[in-house]
Amino acid sequence: MRLKRHVSLLESSLRHVSARPLLSLHCNRRRFASSAAAYPEQIAVLGGGISGLASAYFILKEFPGSKITIFEQGKEVGGWIKSKRVEVPGGSVLFEYGPRTLRPGVAALPTAQLIQDLGLAQDVLITRKTSPAAQNRYIYYPDRLNRIATTFSDLGLSGAFKLSSSGILAGTQNLFWEPMQAKRPQRLQDESIGSFLRRRVDRRVADNLVSAVFHGIYAGDIYQLSAKTLLSAAWAFEGKFGSVGGGIYQAHSQIQVPGFHSPIHPYDYEEYNAMLAEVELDEELQGRLSPHITSTFTFRNGLQQLVKRLEEFLRQNEHTKIVTDTRIAAETLSGGPKIAIGPSSGPTRDFDFVVNTLPDKDLTGSVTVMVVNLFYNKPPSELLPGIQGFGYLIPRSVPFAQNPERALGVIFDHDVVSGQDSVSGTKLTVMLGGHWWDGWQEYPDSAEGAMYAQSVLERHLGIKDEPDLCHATLNRDCIPQYTVGYEERLKDRAERLSTQFSGRMRVVGSQYNGVGVNDCIRGAWQIARGMRGDGWKSRSTGLDRVTDSREWIVGTWPTWRSPRDE
Numbered sequence: 220m221r222l223k224r225h226v227s228l229l230e231s232s233l234r235h236v237s238a239r240p241l242l243s244l245h246c247n248r249r250r251f252a253s254s255a256a257a258y259p260e261q262i263a264v265l266g267g268g269i270s271g272l273a274s275a276y277f278i279l280k281e282f283p284g285s286k287i288t289i290f291e292q293g294k295e296v297g298g299w300i301k302s303k304r305v306e307v308p309g310g311s312v313l314f315e316y317g318p319r320t321l322r323p324g325v326a327a328l329p330t331a332q333l334i335q336d337l338g339l340a341q342d343v344l345i346t347r348k349t350s351p352a353a354q355n356r357y358i359y360y361p362d363r364l365n366r367i368a369t370t371f372s373d374l375g376l377s378g379a380f381k382l383s384s385s386g387i388l389a390g391t392q393n394l395f396w397e398p399m400q401a402k403r404p405q406r407l408q409d410e411s412i413g414s415f416l417r418r419r420v421d422r423r424v425a426d427n428l429v430s431a432v433f434h435g436i437y438a439g440d441i442y443q444l445s446a447k448t449l450l451s452a453a454w455a456f457e458g459k460f461g462s463v464g465g466g467i468y469q470a471h472s473q474i475q476v477p478g479f480h481s482p483i484h485p486y487d488y489e490e491y492n493a494m495l496a497e498v499e500l501d502e503e504l505q506g507r508l509s510p511h512i513t514s515t516f517t518f519r520n521g522l523q524q525l526v527k528r529l530e531e532f533l534r535q536n537e538h539t540k541i542v543t544d545t546r547i548a549a550e551t552l553s554g555g556p557k558i559a560i561g562p563s564s565g566p567t568r569d570f571d572f573v574v575n576t577l578p579d580k581d582l583t584g585s586v587t588v589m590v591v592n593l594f595y596n597k598p599p600s601e602l603l604p605g606i607q608g609f610g611y612l613i614p615r616s617v618p619f620a621q622n623p624e625r626a627l628g629v630i631f632d633h634d635v636v637s638g639q640d641s642v643s644g645t646k647l648t649v650m651l652g653g654h655w656w657d658g659w660q661e662y663p664d665s666a667e668g669a670m671y672a673q674s675v676l677e678r679h680l681g682i683k684d685e686p687d688l689c690h691a692t693l694n695r696d697c698i699p700q701y702t703v704g705y706e707e708r709l710k711d712r713a714e715r716l717s718t719q720f721s722g723r724m725r726v727v728g729s730q731y732n733g734v735g736v737n738d739c740i741r742g743a744w745q746i747a748r749g750m751r752g753d754g755w756k757s758r759s760t761g762l763d764r765v766t767d768s769r770e771w772i773v774g775t776w777p778t779w780r781s782p783r784d785e
């Protein structure tokens with residue numbers, strides 16, 4: 220084991236710490252009595268996105284004798300991850316049509332393992348925490364960019380004055396009164412993030428600051444997304460201590476261990492420790508992907524480099540088969556000791572075990588995002604004088620006149636990643652749509668998308684130049700929305716899966732484990748880990764976190780430590 224564990228143990232006197240020992244993930248499983256086989260011989264993976272490919276990879280590591288078939292309805296695997304190198308005079312630039320960077324940290328350990336195993340470490344590009352892209356994040360409000368700093372000293376007096384004069388901080392003084400707000404009524408089982416923040420802090424904080432952050436992650440509406448799921452620690456603190464501030468105060472005054480204490484579900488605590496204990500990285504990669512050094516990372520040829528290498532590995536392996544252009548109809552799935560899987564029209568085949576990454580429309584809706592990539596031959600110092608950083612997010616409260624195109628944010632790609640392009644210039648991405656396009660029957664076409672993006676850049680940043688390259692991609696239904704009631708719907712899904720398939724079908728993907736690429740890979744790693752030994756015969760569904768009724772604990776998250784950090 221190369222990664223050192225740094226786990227602050229939890230103070231039992233608070234009684235927030237589960238009285239029971241933290242169970243191993245392999246405990247508590249009912250055996251599937253009828254099977255004598257040592258491993259699942261035939262495994263089907265439904266969906267060839269990153270979740271499906273990574274599941275096949277990690278399962279193959281656990282069961283090298285299994286035969287795995289990946290079914291993908293499209294012509295290519297990889298899902299939303301698409302990196303394209305585009306020629307320009309004198310060289311080429313790399314455009315990401317979907318996700319573009321990953322964040323380091325414990326949750327990225329399975330991704331790091333994949334990178335190392337596939338021999339991609341040399342192609343990893345990191346953005347340092349000290350870089351302008353990591354330090355400068357902006358929110359557009361109401362008609363200008365506001366630099367959001369993490370500390371007051373970083374912001375300085377004039378920065379703080381500018382920020383406050385835009386009105387973006389309105390209502391933040393009510394954070395101080397949060398502990399005095401009434402405790403939520405018992406009957407309230409879940410509510411939207413917007414409603415939670417209105418109740419506990421201030422509507423303006425929700426609309427001006429928090430909505431921007433949720434645009435950047437979920438492209439979603441804070442008045443639909445679930446507080447219980449997406450602000451789970453705050454929700455748990457309120458449930459346990461009556462207020463979030465009160466919870467933080469009690470946790471810190473009573474637990475005599477350094478670090479930030481927050482409510483943690485025991486399942487997550489164990490999962491984090493398992494990742495720290497089981498993922499083995501060499502020192503070089505461990506150091507480069509340390510969250511203390513690195514803010515984000517990607518690859519020389521974009522995120523798709525990871526997918527392509529994974530695909531190559533799986534295609535070369537005689538035990539795995541990738542079947543594209545094949546739609547699996549839900550009706551062809553049937554329970555029993557074997558599961559029959561087949562195309563919507565055509566014969567079925569029997570499998571011992573199925574990993575399902577296909578979307579379930581009853582669990583979550585999803586939003587559509589248009590990603591518009593632009594490249595200008597001019598340097599950023601001419602097009603964006605004095606502005607360097609990650610980019611900016613646009614909150615819901617920005618007046619319509621300032622954002623009629625319904626943009627969610629703009630990324631300054633030339634600052635975020637260096638090392639992908641062979642020519643210099645200004646590279647930007649404009650993200651449009653998301654929840655603003657809910658219920659739309661038709662979306663803008665590429666030409667309209669390109670026009671909208673340019674008009675956003677002109678209004679917000681004063682860029683009047685025509686781009687030398689511009690490409691718009693419509694990612695239909697790309698981000699699942701964990702809306703109010705999500706947890707209950709998930710429990711229901713777990714129960715139905717368990718009853719119908721007795722543990723032989725498990726689910727993973729962006730509908731379950733979080734919407735990021737790291738989340739999908741971590742979910743895949745977890746599925747494979749849960750199958751280890753006789754785990755594949757248990758009644759697990761891949762949704763064990765939601766059916767795990769143990770009490771939340773209060774403590775510090777297990778953290779990443781690499782020798783270079785010390």
Ligand SMILES: C=Cc1c2[nH]c(c1C)Cc1[nH]c(c(CCC(=O)O)c1C)Cc1[nH]c(c(C)c1CCC(=O)O)Cc1[nH]c(c(C)c1C=C)C2
Pocket residue numbers: 316317318319320321322434435436437438515588590609610611612627628629630650651653694733734735736737
């Ligand atoms: C295709 C659009 C996506 C939008 N959000 C996501 C995708 C794939 C998923 C996502 N984005 C972020 C996170 C959290 C951290 C992580 O796991 O990487 C997730 C799950 C944060 C994020 N948002 C943007 C970037 C470049 C990043 C990563 C880097 C960072 O946090 O520093 C930009 C961005 N993404 C979306 C929009 C609308 C947007 C706007 C600028 C939607």
